[in-house]
Amino acid sequence: MHKRVWVGILIIVVVAVLAIVIRGTRPSNPGELTIGATLPLSGDAAVFGKNTQEGIDLAISEINDNGGVLGQKVRVSYEDTKALAKEGVTAYQKLTTVDRVPAIIDDSVSSVTLAMAPLADRNHVVVLATGATAPQISGVSKYVFRIWNSDAYEGEVIAQHATSAMGLKNVAILYINNEYGKGLEGVFRSEFSRRGGRIAAAESFEQSSTDVRTQLTKIREASPDGLYLIGYPKEIGTALRQAKELGVSAALLGTVALHDQQLVESAGGAAEGLVFPFPKDPSGTQVEKFKTTFSAKYSKAPPVLADVGYDAVKMIVGAIEASKGTSGEQIRQGLTALKDYPGASGQMTFDKNGDVHKPMGIKVIQNGQFVWRN
Secondary structure: HHHHHHHHHHHHHHHHHHHHHHHHOOOOOOOOOEEEEEEEEOOOOOHHHHHHHHHHHHHHHHHHHOOOEEEEEEEEEEEOOOOHHHHHHHHHHHHHOOOOOOEEEOOOOOHHHHHHHHHHHHHOEEEEOOOOOHHOOOOOOEEEEEEEOOOOHHHHHHHHHHHHHHOOEEEEEEOOOHHHHHHHHHHHHHHHHHHHHHHHEEEOOOOOOOOOHHHHHOOOOOOOEEEEEEEEEHHHHHHHHHHOOOOOOOEEEEOHHOOOHHHHHHHHOOOOOOOOEHHHHHOHHHHHHHHHHHHHHOOOOOOOOOOHHHHHHHHHHHHHHHHHOOOOOHHHHHHHHHHOOOEHHHEEEOOOOOOOOOEEEEEEEOOOOOOOOO
């Protein structure tokens, strides 16, 4: 074949490939606004991702039934992080380069949020975290916001309860070895020690661990009067069961993340008496409306994190309406301007670090149920 013909064919192929690539990096519908969601839809924290997804989907359906935002329908592109930082980065890259999203609803895993933060800062993409709690997230980027309390507050609440209400003096800590676990372990250690308590032992375990007997044996030998457990429901349920088998006799303390029926099922009765902090029940018209519409759609009461998933969508849309624009910078400005937002998860205002401050109380597991202690 003539050389010129080959060159012509090569040019056609290159142009065709470029056209496919360009199409793949543009929004599929110019009349549609796509926002991203990076959630743990599989793996140990999948319960959190699926709960959040239900709240997001409910909010999206309500918004689109009411005409969308700025004349555009809204859709969500979901990516599974598996609760792993490296997966979160991959998900972020896909959402920002292929789907070209200006904002991402992030999951409940702090290490994922922290891995995405520098990218969000560089690309001017808003990341709105629904449950990431590590203290290091505060102020990490002006494009990162979260609608759940920082561990700095949670750790203070449980340390105060451990000393003043329970009279504990000698607490051991068993924590997951990631940013969430290390962050909360450090906060509790500092706050409990400041109140005159002593950390008897501190043992970590890797995410997805199914056997923590070695760590629990060391904890038992330290003879603590309290055991503070930091992790996700499935793993901590296993730890509680193994602690009971090994004869670890100590008052049980936990975290917000353990408020899920999966913990009770996994622990097999060993979770009885565990106390942990939790945001106080919000009230107001928006709260009741959310509960009613959620129950109507899913035939169940809203599980943990469903309300913040719902709020994340509504707040992003509210920010778009306030700033009258859909760029990451305009959404950031809109979120910063929101004051006393009446959400399904409570009233919220972002401080200078992108944090909210919701009042917390103490819950306890009694007869397999989560009930308020105060």
